[in-house]
Amino acid sequence: MAVISIERVSRWFGNVVAVNDVTMQIRPGVTGLLGPNGAGKSTLIHMMSGFLPASNGTVLLDGQPVWKNQEAYRQIGLVPEREAMYDFLTGWEFVLANAELHGLPDPGAAARRALATVEMEYAQDRQVGTYSKGMKQRVKMASALVHDPAVLLLDEPFNGMDPRQRMQLMELLRQFGSDGRTVLFSSHILEEVEQLARHIEVIVAGRHAASGDFRRIRHLMTDRPHLYTVRSSDDRALAAALIADPSTAGIELDWKERALQIRAIDFYRFTELVPRVAKEAGIRLFTVSPADESLESVFSYLVAAK
Structure with missing residues (x-):
């Protein structure tokens, strides 16, 4: 059964069509979202996460609309591609703030657990502005995991990570998929997508180009x-x-x-x-x-x- 259902979805900005009549189903496990720069991947992820309304069509989470649905945020963890972060906060303060915004009963414990999951305890007392790009990606991941969401939407999560960090994140996403969570990630590192995703969705020029196992698509x-x-x-x-x-x-x-x-x-x-x-x-x-x-x-x- 699909967790996220996208039906005839389009999104335009003025005269620019970013996503054009896309239909796809995202199910539990790990799904890779592929497409060249400007294909509409980020726009699609923002609509799935409820941060952007569709101009046409519907985006559903467990059968309910995502847009203007505050309850959906309890189930979704989002790692955006952009690095718009509060650089004056420490990593600990940044993740803790997200735990408190979710109204968790013990935000401190949740923040510690999330930072440990992405192996960022060693740098949690440093300001985010001093982090490398890979470290910022990992602390964003911790903030997305702090409320233990069932659905993870990750926009280019491997950007800026060194090989060890990438392997650690890949193993983490595999485990989430095996545990029954729904993980969708976009990436330009095609070899890693091939290793990680059991299913791919391809977006080209705002349109849905292909869906399924890449070998089956090739045949x-x-x-x-x-x-x-x-x-x-x-x-x-x-x-x-x-x-x-x-x-x-x-x-x-x-x-x-x-x-x-x-x-x-x-x-x-x-x-x-x-x-x-x-x-x-x-x-x-x-x-x-x-x-x-x-x-x-x-x-x-x-x-x-x-």
């Missing part, structure tokens, strides 16, 4: 060839046998890699063809691997298609 893109790297005991003979089949659009022999680079236009026929042809010709297959199924490749195709 549905029948108008573009699928690229494969193939290594065998006789690359020349295998290439000669494959090029005659209509499922194969082109084959190149990569001398440096000692492999065939094959463009297939019929995914299902090609995946059945390769082992059969190799067996009939007595050729041993060492490697048959997709060369363009990384999230970056899928994302580039989707952007180009728009």
Whole structure:
């Protein structure tokens, strides 16, 4: 069951359309929200969190409208991309203030717990203005977690973090997803999204471009060839046998890699063809691997298609 339902949502600012007729469902677990700069990701997250009204359409949290719904804020934790923070406060004061604003029965305990979760106790007595970008991201995360929300909306949460901080946050988000929370995050670090998100939503030029597992999305893109790297005991003979089949659009022999680079236009026929042809010709297959199924490749195709 969807926790957040977005139905035919649009948002415009004057003559500029930031989000255009988007429909998607966000369910428990970890979802990655992808799109180039200016695609409308931040605008969409602000509407999901109830900080921005939709110009058209509906945004629902557990079946209830998010806009002007104060009760929704008890369930949502938001980490915005912008660093508009109170730099004169210490990290402790900043997180404690958020705990008090939520009216928690023991705000001090909640603030300590949230800072410990993001491993920021060591710097909690320093002013936020002295923090690095990565440290600011982590203290924003602590403020979003202070009331133990069921839904986390994170806009570019990995920005400015060093590798250790990123790994720690990735593990934390995985755990939240496993615990049944609903986590949606946007990121330009495509490799990390590929590792972390079980589901992706792609926004391009304000429109919903794709939804689901990125490999499944790639297989549905029948108008573009699928690229494969193939290594065998006789690359020349295998290439000669494959090029005659209509499922194969082109084959190149990569001398440096000692492999065939094959463009297939019929995914299902090609995946059945390769082992059969190799067996009939007595050729041993060492490697048959997709060369363009990384999230970056899928994302580039989707952007180009728009």
